[in-house]
Amino acid sequence: MSDPPKRGRPRTLDTEKTLDVAMRAYWRQDPADVSLNAICTLAGVSKPALYRQFGGEDGLMRAVLDRYATQVLSDIFDILSRDMPPEDTLAALTHFAGTDDKMETGCVFYKMRAGKHRLGPMTRAGVEAIDASAVTALTAYFKARHAAGDWAGDPPAATVARYVVEQIGLALSQRAAGHDPQEVRDTLALAFSALRRP
Amino acid sequence: MSDPPKRGRPRTLDTEKTLDVAMRAYWRQDPADVSLNAICTLAGVSKPALYRQFGGEDGLMRAVLDRYATQVLSDIFDILSRDMPPEDTLAALTHFAGTDDKMETGCVFYKMRAGKHRLGPMTRAGVEAIDASAVTALTAYFKARHAAGDWAGDPPAATVARYVVEQIGLALSQRAAGHDPQEVRDTLALAFSALRRP
DNA sequence: GATTTAACGTACCAAGTGGTACGAATACAA
DNA sequence: TTGTATTCGTACCACTTGGTACGTTAAATC
Numbered sequence: 001m002s003d004p005p006k007r008g009r010p011r012t013l014d015t016e017k018t019l020d021v022a023m024r025a026y027w028r029q030d031p032a033d034v035s036l037n038a039i040c041t042l043a044g045v046s047k048p049a050l051y052r053q054f055g056g057e058d059g060l061m062r063a064v065l066d067r068y069a070t071q072v073l074s075d076i077f078d079i080l081s082r083d084m085p086p087e088d089t090l091a092a093l094t095h096f097a098g099t100d101d102k103m104e105t106g107c108v109f110y111k112m113r114a115g116k117h118r119l120g121p122m123t124r125a126g127v128e129a130i131d132a133s134a135v136t137a138l139t140a141y142f143k144a145r146h147a148a149g150d151w152a153g154d155p156p157a158a159t160v161a162r163y164v165v166e167q168i169g170l171a172l173s174q175r176a177a178g179h180d181p182q183e184v185r186d187t188l189a190l191a192f193s194a195l196r197r198p
Numbered sequence: 199m200s201d202p203p204k205r206g207r208p209r210t211l212d213t214e215k216t217l218d219v220a221m222r223a224y225w226r227q228d229p230a231d232v233s234l235n236a237i238c239t240l241a242g243v244s245k246p247a248l249y250r251q252f253g254g255e256d257g258l259m260r261a262v263l264d265r266y267a268t269q270v271l272s273d274i275f276d277i278l279s280r281d282m283p284p285e286d287t288l289a290a291l292t293h294f295a296g297t298d299d300k301m302e303t304g305c306v307f308y309k310m311r312a313g314k315h316r317l318g319p320m321t322r323a324g325v326e327a328i329d330a331s332a333v334t335a336l337t338a339y340f341k342a343r344h345a346a347g348d349w350a351g352d353p354p355a356a357t358v359a360r361y362v363v364e365q366i367g368l369a370l371s372q373r374a375a376g377h378d379p380q381e382v383r384d385t386l387a388l389a390f391s392a393l394r395r396p
Numbered sequence: 397g398a399t400t401t402a403a404c405g406t407a408c409c410a411a412g413t414g415g416t417a418c419g420a421a422t423a424c425a426a
Numbered sequence: 427t428t429g430t431a432t433t434c435g436t437a438c439c440a441c442t443t444g445g446t447a448c449g450t451t452a453a454a455t456c
Contacts, residue, residue, distance in 0.1 A: 006423075006424080006431090006432075007423070007424055007425080007430075007431045007432065008422075008423060008424080008430080008431040008432020008433060009421065009422040009423055009431080009432050009433040009434065010422070010423060010432085010433075011432085011433060011434085012433080012434075013433085013434090030313075030315070032230070033315075033316070035412075035413065035414085036413080036414060036415085037412080037413075037414085046434075046435045046436080047414085047415075047416090047435085048415090048416075048417095048433090048434080048435065048436090049433080049434070049435075051414095051415070051416080052432095052433070052434090056414075056415075057414065057415090114312065114371075115228075116375065117228070117231075118231070155384075155388060159381075159384050159385075159388070160388075162381060162384075162385065163384075163385050163388050163389075166368060166372070166385055167368075167389075170364060170365075170368050173312075174364070177314065183357075183360060186353075186357050186360075186361075187357075187360065187361050187364055190353060190357070190358075190361050190392050190393075191361075191365075191389055191392060193392045194388050194389060194391045194392035195388075204401090204402080204453075204454075205400075205401045205402065205453075205454055205455080206400085206401040206402025206403060206452075206453060206454080207401080207402055207403045207404065207451060207452040207453055208402090208403075208452070208453060209402085209403055209404085210403080210404075211403085211404090233442075233443065233444080234443080234444060234445085235442080235443075235444085244404075244405045244406085245405085245444085245445075245446090246403090246404080246405065246406090246445090246446075246447095247403075247404070247405075249444095249445070249446080250402095250403070250404090254444075254445075255444065255445090
């Protein structure tokens with residue numbers, strides 16, 4: 001990245017580790033219930049060090065969100081980019097949200113989105129950007145499937161896209177709340193069944 | 199109710215008004231974002247007075263929830279008890295969650311349920327009781343409609359009941375988040391359409 | 397009038413929050 | 427060696443939270 005010989009005292013703060021610890025914490029619990037103090041303790045970092053690196057809670061959450069987007073949320077966009085028929089795509093999404101072990105405690109993005117009003121400006125902007133790009137990607141996907149012939153364009157692609165985003169969010173919220181995974185899958189399957197028979 | 203001649207200083211605290219103010223506050227914002235101090239200010243009540251009456255935040259929230267259940271949530275149970283065909287019942291529920299002005303800022307019950315882990319024991323118990331009775335009522339409704347012949351029992355009544363509870367919750371969360379009501383109704387209509395064509 | 401009973405509310409509490417002042421520490425450059 | 431640049435972390439800040447101690451006030455009872 002950047003390795004110009006530095007001048008002052010070398011930094012000891014491990015940015016990657018700190019982000020990783022914070023991400024895990026936000027992932028396991030509700031971000032609103034994870035304090036900066038807690039993250040500092042977990043990561044073995046002093047509060048001023050954290051402020052120097054991320055500029056405050058908002059900056060840290062935003063950095064975590066960006067990291068989470070590239071490390072986890074990219075899976076969803078990958079699924080869409082495979083251009084499979086809706087049946088397979090929805091099945092893959094159902095597996096991601098309803099079965100995948102790593103989503104057992106829900107989703108950082110959806111958790112942040114649920115408490116959007118509590119977020120700082122940078123994090124909120126990040127959440128809105130991800131939300132918008134998810135809707136965009138899904139809209140493009142359904143339009144493409146319509147053009148390919150294996151999707152009836154009855155509910156407009158944009159409506160279906162929002163619908164899918166919300167249903168995945170519901171499923172992940174249920175998982176975070178500790179609902180029985182089978183029940184989560186049942187609900188999601190029922191929700192997606194609305195898209196199969198127009 | 200009870201009017202035995204009292205002994206000490208007469209109380210000046212208006213329980214009804216206090217509950218009303220608190221309910222409005224919890225309804226408008228997220229209950230987790232409404233502090234006792236704020237309620238005291240809004241209601242013109244001192245904190246110790248509030249503690250004397252309700253025993254603390256948990257007691258107040260529980261009292262508010264109970265009040266809300268009888269004043270607002272009863273509408274939902276009324277809809278179910280009319281024994282209309284599913285199409286009409288689902289339409290009524292859609293209107294309640296997606297159109298009714300009084301649900302414009304969401305629902306106290308679902309807001310509390312969303313932040314269940316933050317609640318005190320009494321309030322949490324109240325939330326769980328309401329949730330359970332909603333599922334029970336919906337299950338009974340769908341079983342009755344199945345017996346009456348205008349409902350195919352393909353997805354089990356219990357599954358459908360949970361599904362409906364969750365979809366209404368999703369719609370009300372969307373309204374609380376300020377989504378366009380038309381979009382909320384579209385999502386809910388799409389979700390309920392899964393129940394019409396098995 | 398004196399006593400008892402109970403609600404009143406000011407003024408406090410400890411705990412926790414996000415955030416920062418500031419002197420010590422550690423590197424490179426002159 | 428001295429100076430400069432930069433990070434370090436202890437110890438604090440102001441503020442908010444839910445909750446309470448306690449002296450005061452107002453009624454019924456004696």
